[in-house]
Amino acid sequence: MSNLLGASEIREIAERLGVRPTKKLGQNFVIDANTCRKIVSTAKVSSQDVALEIGPGLGSLTLALMEKAKSVVAVEIDERLAKELPQTAANHGFNSNDLTVINLDAMELEVLPNLPTVLVANLPYNVSVPVLLRVLEKFPTIKSGVVMVQSEVADRLIAQPGNKDYGAPTVKCNWWADMSSGGSVARSIFWPVPNVDSSLVAFERHEEPGGVELRKKTFKLIDLAFAKRRKMLRAALNGAVSESEIAQVGIDPTVRGEVLNLNDFLKIAKISK
Helix, strand or coil: CCCCCCHHHHHHHHHHHCCCCCCCCCCCEECCHHHHHHHHHHCCCCCCCEEEEECCCCCHHHHHHHHHCCEEEEEECCHHHHHHHHHHHHHCCCCHHHEEEEECCHHHCCCCCCCCCEEEEECCCCCHHHHHHHHHHHCCCCCEEEEEEEHHHHHHHHCCCCCCCCCHHHHHHHHHEEEEEEEEECHHHEECCCCCCEEEEEEEECCCCCCHHHHHHHHHHHHHHHHCCCCEHHHHCCCCCCHHHHHHCCCCCCCEHHHCCHHHHHHHHCCCC
16 A cells, blocks of 8 residues: 655645645645545545546645546646645655646636546635536536535535525535535644534536526526525515416425425526526
8 A cells, every 4th residue: 555645744845845824725734644545435436537636735635546546637726736746646656647737726627638537625615615516517527526625515515405504505516416425524634723624525426407508597596596595485586587487387486495406496497587
């Protein structure tokens, strides 16, 4: 088994590069090798997989992925970290040809040189949901994955209709995938130690319920419903769809959007303007 990064080596690399973890980039580096292997195991990464990692940082999770995956594509916004990653992999006995590093903001991702099959990432907490939605939209070859996010975000992603954590991110993710809990992780596995708890969220892709135009209409309704989540549907969706049209598809216009699932929003979208 290859040697993964430990806490002292991670700090040494950071010091040599002059890297100080920043809140702006949402940088909290994982310093525990066992946690990295747990994440990869939870994601069921195999030797047939091309793994996409967003925000690899100093490479602790990257190396754990390289132990199991056929190859890894890592997208890193910090140029210093992106340049160092192939050398870190080589120093730990990995073939650098199995690692492709892209120095880019994940929100600007359009194409990748290798088509990924699995997403495994410690997502920057300040952009975790937008990044996840973008990856699901742009890369349909990704069939499953595990992301580490703030526990509060994890609760939202796996929430069911009617739950206080249920919201637009939940319903939108459900367009592409089924979300489930992958368990929690200790604060102590990060450097620096964050002041929030973190959890793993697993997903399995399913067939999309419609094309791009239907998705846009559905997402518009979702945004309207949750922007005014305390209002009844007939008020929240006023202007986009009438009360009689909502009733026409078998949905009570006096309920709130927070009790609707994706299929309910789809029904309304199909008859909306």
